Amino acid sequence: MDGLTAGHLIAFNAALFFAVAAPGPAFLVCLQAALRGGQREGIVTGIGLAVTAGLWTLAALFGLEAIFDAYPFVYTSMKIGGGLLVLAFAIQTWRHATRPIADTPPASPRRAFLRGFLLNLGNSKSILFSVGVLLLIFPPNLGTAAMLLVTLDHIVLEIVVYATLSTLVSRDAVRDRYLAAKPILMRAMGLVLGALGLRLLVAS
Template sequence: MAAITLPALGLFVTTLGVAILSPGPAIIAASRSAAARGRQASMPYAMGLAIGASFWCLFALFGLTVLFRVLPQSYTVLRFLGGAYLLWIAIQMWRHAADPLAMEGESVAGPGFRQGLALNLSNPKPALFYAGVIMTIFPALSTAGAAVIYLVALSVEVCFYAAVTVLMATGPMRRGYRAAKTAIDRIAGTLIGALGLTLILRH
């Protein structure tokens, strides 16, 4: 088995970081939650999103993508269920877009760790992304090497989602969100709904 080199790890971390920050349902949800509820209330949600995303790396490392190739119907079912869940989240955002926020201080109402985990597990596309990146950068991995790659992916996911939560929970971001809550929630709901619909319809 080929050794894991620092340049290869650097490329993996960079590629993963760019992918995390690209517009997607999880990053939209994490940003909105932090702006609406503050850092303390939103951090468990962010950690659920991070760990849910990292599970797709684990699944890719240990064969889920092989199942997708052998039984394409399994991927189709996961896409449909995940897309339906994203559409449900989008509808809830639209329904509650005009709801008032709590008064001063951080609101504790809203999604937590389990909801974050469920959101990132609703989209199986990261499994294919992880599989493609890992196969390209690390074509031959031992079990120990796979464990190292998973721990690196988990660390990157946790750090990025935590950073987004801290940034979006700053005073200026929260004030901006409060001033335009209805429009922001409806835009976020539309984007998440479009991503869910794309997940269902894309072959």
């Protein structure tokens, strides 16, 4: 299909899996959502993350790198906005660390989706994966059908990873351990997210 082979997709899925599974802002936000609100909230948050990441992939295949080269301020502005958004999530996570789970109701599906969707809008890890790895794996001048197939493949793989993560951490045994260590874990997540957000701002 327009120069796209099974080998390209296998290489893409392997690189994508390790990129998604490596702890970063998206991974931590999905993990936090599943621990707080259960399997459904984690999965819906993951869907939001996956849709935005898929759109970054589609944009990269259509020439996102050329736009960033021509207008560097666009990428810089996105990194600054993403850094501020990650910092906001970090502060919220830290503030809710000692709040009893009963006082932290699950987010609505719409809010959970938007949380994931908006986070990945400025997630430099997602953007850099799209404009870097994709351009190394796929041949130039892919047709529209091939681009859409790669985009759909990206979205589906991320949803599977986040759904698996959400299912695992929403089990009673894992949840009970989480509740026992909730203040420490959430503050650790807050520190990691805060460090990532500051890194984005400093690098900008």
